Amino acid sequence: MEWIIALVIGVMTASGVYLVLRARTFPVVLGLTLLSYAVNVFLFTMGRLQVGQAAIISPNATAYTDPLPQALVLTAIVIAFGMTAFLIVLALKARSELGNDHVDGLSYVAEEQAVKSRQKAGN
Amino acid sequence: MSSIWPVLPVLWPLVGGIALLFSRLGSLQLQRSISLLFTAGLITLTLKTLSVAVSEGHQVYLLGNWLAPFGIVLVLDKLSALMVLLTAVLSMFALLYAIAQDTDKQGEDFHTLFQIQLFGLNGAFLTGDLFNLFVFFEVLLLASYGLLLHGGGRLRTKGGLHYVVINLVGSSLFLFAVGTLYGVLGTLNMADLADKMATVSADDQGIVAAAALLLLVVFGIKAAIFPLYLWLPGAYATTSAAVAALFAIMTKVGLYAIIRVHGTLFAEQAGPLAGLHTDLLLWLGMLTLILAVFGVFAARGLKEQAAFLILASVATLLVGIGIDNNAALSASLYYLIHSTLIGGAMFLLADLVARGRGSYADKLRSAPAMARGIVMGSLFLASAIAIAGVPPLSGFFGKVLILDSAIGHPLQAWIFTVVLLGSLLMMIALARSGSILFYQVDEQGRNDGATINTKATGVMIALLMMSPLLVVAAGPVTALTEQVAQQLADSQSYIHAVLSQSAVSGK
Numbered sequence: 001m002e003w004i005i006a007l008v009i010g011v012m013t014a015s016g017v018y019l020v021l022r023a024r025t026f027p028v029v030l031g032l033t034l035l036s037y038a039v040n041v042f043l044f045t046m047g048r049l050q051v052g053q054a055a056i057i058s059p060n061a062t063a064y065t066d067p068l069p070q071a072l073v074l075t076a077i078v079i080a081f082g083m084t085a086f087l088i089v090l091a092l093k094a095r096s097e098l099g100n101d102h103v104d105g106l107s108y109v110a111e112e113q114a115v116k117s118r119q120k121a122g123n
Numbered sequence: 124m125s126s127i128w129p130v131l132p133v134l135w136p137l138v139g140g141i142a143l144l145f146s147r148l149g150s151l152q153l154q155r156s157i158s159l160l161f162t163a164g165l166i167t168l169t170l171k172t173l174s175v176a177v178s179e180g181h182q183v184y185l186l187g188n189w190l191a192p193f194g195i196v197l198v199l200d201k202l203s204a205l206m207v208l209l210t211a212v213l214s215m216f217a218l219l220y221a222i223a224q225d226t227d228k229q230g231e232d233f234h235t236l237f238q239i240q241l242f243g244l245n246g247a248f249l250t251g252d253l254f255n256l257f258v259f260f261e262v263l264l265l266a267s268y269g270l271l272l273h274g275g276g277r278l279r280t281k282g283g284l285h286y287v288v289i290n291l292v293g294s295s296l297f298l299f300a301v302g303t304l305y306g307v308l309g310t311l312n313m314a315d316l317a318d319k320m321a322t323v324s325a326d327d328q329g330i331v332a333a334a335a336l337l338l339l340v341v342f343g344i345k346a347a348i349f350p351l352y353l354w355l356p357g358a359y360a361t362t363s364a365a366v367a368a369l370f371a372i373m374t375k376v377g378l379y380a381i382i383r384v385h386g387t388l389f390a391e392q393a394g395p396l397a398g399l400h401t402d403l404l405l406w407l408g409m410l411t412l413i414l415a416v417f418g419v420f421a422a423r424g425l426k427e428q429a430a431f432l433i434l435a436s437v438a439t440l441l442v443g444i445g446i447d448n449n450a451a452l453s454a455s456l457y458y459l460i461h462s463t464l465i466g467g468a469m470f471l472l473a474d475l476v477a478r479g480r481g482s483y484a485d486k487l488r489s490a491p492a493m494a495r496g497i498v499m500g501s502l503f504l505a506s507a508i509a510i511a512g513v514p515p516l517s518g519f520f521g522k523v524l525i526l527d528s529a530i531g532h533p534l535q536a537w538i539f540t541v542v543l544l545g546s547l548l549m550m551i552a553l554a555r556s557g558s559i560l561f562y563q564v565d566e567q568g569r570n571d572g573a574t575i576n577t578k579a580t581g582v583m584i585a586l587l588m589m590s591p592l593l594v595v596a597a598g599p600v601t602a603l604t605e606q607v608a609q610q611l612a613d614s615q616s617y618i619h620a621v622l623s624q625s626a627v628s629g630k
Binding site: 020028036039043068069076087090094 | 254258261265268272275277280281283284285287288291292294295298299301302303305306311
């Protein structure tokens with residue numbers, strides 16, 4: 001089971017990093033979401049992989065799984081959720097204010113205008 | 124007995140933030156009074172916590188009365204007390220300036236965000252748990268996103284977007300590092316981590332070192348260390364002046380985290396892993412300093428220049444931390460107090476100048492003479508002297524102390540060359556901006572700037588006055604920073620204080 005989990009974390013992180021490096025805000029948001037998924041699964045595995053074991057002390061349990069990573073993941077999920085929501089709103093605001101969804105919004109517009117004016121001058 | 128002092132500076136601004144949420148029903152005047160009241164209260168409270176930390180040593184508060192390695196602890200020591208006090212003082216000036224310039228009228232909930240920002244900062248300074256540090260980082264970041272974007276504007280949105288994205292990537296890296304440390308050592312309490320660091324088997328040392336360096340990347344993003352500083356000029360130069368002044372402490376949170384986490388975890392008791400970050404910090408500090416000085420030269424406006432000056436101060440501090448001895452740490456802390464306050468003053472001044480020049484704003488181009496040019500020019504001169512490190516103001520003493528502690532270090536020649544050359548170049552760049560702004564006046568044009576805002580200028584002058592004050596009080600302040608450095612060097616006492624803290628009995 002370990003190698004599947006490791007592969008999942010690796011693929012998600014790689015995809016996340018690739019998307020974060022894209023030039024449009026939407027892929028960047030998706031990339032950050034994937035990164036946070038990857039880190040959540042990673043935190044989970046740090047308590048070692050156990051199947052069907054109790055996390056809370058009970059008289060019937062024979063073995064336990066580490067409950068702390070589960071608490072950490074819960075916190076991390078909530079925070080990542082809030083941050084993603086904020087980022088989406090910010091990306092929408094940037095889209096409406098800067099007129100495009102490029103991460104370098106303003107300078108991108110300026111460059112585009114410079115290219116156009118140069119083309120006009122050429123004609 | 125669990126001490127109450129570590130938790131009070133964290134709770135106080137949180138209560139303030141919640142009270143301000145309700146005060147939205149009232150007038151802006153009411154919100155301002157409440158915000159001022161809570162910030163002034165925070166200064167008094169943090170003065171008291173500093174005196175407790177100095178006289179009584181480590182103070183530990185067990186959250187929920189859970190014993191140390193199992194629950195979350197808040198720890199007050201001299202370093203955290205000093206940082207919390209510094210934050211409170213700086214925030215008072217930032218708040219007064221925001222009120223004087225009506226920054227809080229540009230959008231809603233400025234004061235709530237401001238108090239929550241202080242809540243996050245104080246929490247980050249006082250926590251003794253690595254995961255809790257992550258949580259407080261997120262609190263202070265979320266508040267800072269709100270403050271950074273406060274008032275809106277296209278440039279602000281663009282700078283804000285970069286700031287938010289890079290910090291979210293940083294948060295993911297933080298969790299990877301925390302998870303790795305937990306996976307190997309089975310604890311997240313900093314004292315317990317430090318205690319167990321010596322027992323790491325040879326096979327796992329590489330993994331722990333990787334996690335530690337990942338943490339360094341995370342703190343490096345916050346502190347704006349090369350090559351992770353590119354977000355800083357865009358974010359700081361475009362936000363409102365009061366917020367930029369408050370953010371002078373934000374980069375220092377990253378530096379504090381390096382001192383606290385790496386300094387505690389990788390002190391002598393860590394065995395082969397001890398001090399794995401110091402040489403790296405020294406080199407990165409020098410590299411950052413060089414690039415920051417280039418930035419100071421290349422800046423197109425005074426606000427951008429102020430942002431690069433903040434970066435240069437961070438770099439100088441990194442060099443101080445990288446030298447890694449008690450004297451250097453003590454000197455760095457003195458320089459940290461100076462650079463935080465004066466960096467904040469520089470942003471306020473840049474804003475005053477920009478308002479005075481009207482449509483020319485803070486651009487480094489010759490413009491019609493502004494109102495009260497002589498006053499503004501003199502203030503610029505004083506701030507430039509303080510921040511570039513020319514005698515007789517505090518920047519000079521900070522740098523002398525840092526350089527003095529570098530004597531005898533293997534990289535002594537490098538440190539002296541970079542720091543001194545950096546100061547010289549900064550001075551030239553500042554002289555150039557000063558002469559463009561105040562001497563090369565366009566005689567024909569008409570100034571369309573605002574008249575001088577007396578209250579705002581008063582706040583800026585008061586903040587700038589901290590520099591001569593730091594010189595006059597250099598004796599007591601350096602005595603305090605030396606005590607802080609000594610206490611930090613004795614990491615065993617930190618570990619002992621946290622792990623031996625007994626719970627409150629039920630009676």
